[in-house]
Amino acid sequence: MGRFRTNLLLCASTGCVSNKSLELKEAIEIELKKHSLQNEIKIILTGCNGFCANGPIMVVQPEGIFYQFLTVDDVPHLVEEHFLKGRPVEKLMYIPPKKETPVPKMSDIEFFKKQQLIALSNRGSIDPENIDEYIGKDGYRAMVKALTAMTPEEVIEEIKSSGLRGRGGAGFPTGRKWEICKNAREDEKFIICNADEGDPGAFMDRSIVESDPHCILEGMVIGAYAIGASAGFVYIRDEYPLALKRLIHAIKQAKKYGLLGKDILSTGFTFDISVNRGAGAFVCGEETSLIHSLEGNTPEPRTKPPFPAFSGYRQKPTNINNVETWANVPRIIQHGAKWYSEIGTETSKGTKVFSIVGKLKNTGLVEVPMGITMREIVFDIGGGILKDKKFKAVQIGGPSGGCIPDHLLDTPIDYESLTKAGAIMGSGGLIVMDEETCMVEVARYFLSFVQDESCGKCPPCREGTKHMLNILTEITEGRGKEEYIDLLQNMGMLIKETAICGLGNTSPNPVLTTIRYFRDEYEAHIKEKRCPARTCKTLIHYSILEDKCTGCHLCFKNCPTQAITGEVKKAHFITQQKCIKCGMCFDVCRFDAVRYE
């Protein structure tokens, strides 16, 4: 293998691939050949870089130059200027909001500056489909250490003292969970990696599997050794085809190298991993449901205890952790519990991966130390609100979580402070909302999600969320009554106390926190029949401002219901009876002449 002077790390994760990064690769290859550079410069397809909003992304190493929004048309100029003549191309670099000069190096971009990578430490820097690159980055060293130099008890002790807590949502101490399962008196034990990321608006697990599948396998082998499990499963979402492909490929490679399967590294320890595809059921995020699904049944949860640590898959002791938790394990074993526990806060150690999306300038995937404030994530890393609109809230924890309003932005993020604020850490989906997001409508959205995904086993979730959804729909359509707010709160508390699984228990959270922090919006809908965010269709109407309309006729042409009348070069007019409020006229108008209120 020849040595290359430059590596081009081209992101080939779902986001960048959808922005044509694979076509880009071909174009670069052709252009490199044209200049006879193919033996000097190497293109490496990597997993998610994280800055998904600006994809396709390519980082040029060793200099660390960051290129974004690349197109096939940019390639000839880029190859000639940068790779042949050594002059990096400024117009393809990142320019911070409200600035004019580009930031050439990735490490200098605000989005990356405050991040600390542990679970994502290999993201964007290795080819996820090549085990040698993982090994080259110290991969599988932690496994060797655990299997050859540590007893299972020592591994568990290390994880316990690192302070690692489950990254799937509830935050149960991982070492403790392993210990319970280890101590269960059965010969056969199983471990499971939950990669069924059902939380809408989140893609941490997809990204980790796509960019570094071996770290999950390594974590699982270490876990299996500590617990005494002989078989493991990865339960992965069917909606993630690329992650699935890379995972299966990684397992094959690991087996070929003797790092997985029979008699691993000749230590006598045998452990195998098989992959199960989910089939699209949110409730599978709940441990007992996931186990039922693995067994080939409908994923209905059951009451706990017995916990899966005593009676799980095929009634045998089973330990379930999610992708991010497993990804942290090799790094803790390699660098030690002390190193890990020095990061984060008193009760929440280490880092957390968040997908930061919604009405944000820099959307993508970030890993930050626990204890960072929400303000730092939204405004420093995220670059603030799109179009500089006013921040309203961050939704964290998905359908089980809640909203964090403006006045709590400076709270340090850890499991306890989020729970205190009415939200949960969840798996790490952060959805930023601005002044144009209606909080009543958001609550309605989450309940319709839960209602749709409720497995139907227990009445509080099946019937309760349905009634809450009906009430919220009435409010957003201007038919709300004053007593509804209290009614929603009472029903919410009841469901919290009586539903049988974690998903049912937490399903009222989005409603309860929005009432807690945005009661005025509920009241505006109910008392004044007004949607302050101008989102709820029934409560708004569109009109055209006569003085701004130039009569360009564009809205006329695009209106699907012919509700707009007017001659060219004269002000147009909307007939309200015909208008279906689709917003097309607003979207197409170039003169800000369409208004809605």
Place this chain on the structure above:
Amino acid sequence: MNEQSEKIDQIIEKFKNEKGTIIGLMQDIHGEYRYLPEEVLLRVSAELDIPMAKLYTLATFYKSFRLEPVGKHHVRVCIGTACHVNGATKIVETLERELGVKSGQTTEDNQFTLETVNCLGACALGPLVLVDGEYHGKIDQGKLKKLLNKYR
């Protein structure tokens, strides 16, 4: 049909040999037909001695299974939270209007099947539409029309 019949044989055989899960078996069939045809389920039920009721329960519980065939083009709109706050509802409404079907249905000429999906995990690109497995991010009403014309 014969070719597909052989594939089904292979899928059933694989299930018997590898002791896979029924769900995996159904996913393989689904991969073959893009839905679960009744006659195939009946065959699976008879050959593997699995009650039809069980297959039907699984097929209707899990979202990825369909009992109706898909049109020539499969249009899926992501309605995850990030897409939702960025206007996914409008996208669904526009598609329903343009195609003249409701979400979950197939157009009369069998060209398009419209569906919503809870999250595709490409949240930074929302709103997002997936046509025949190809992602189209940051979509709006204007772009949508062009996109449909490409497949029409």
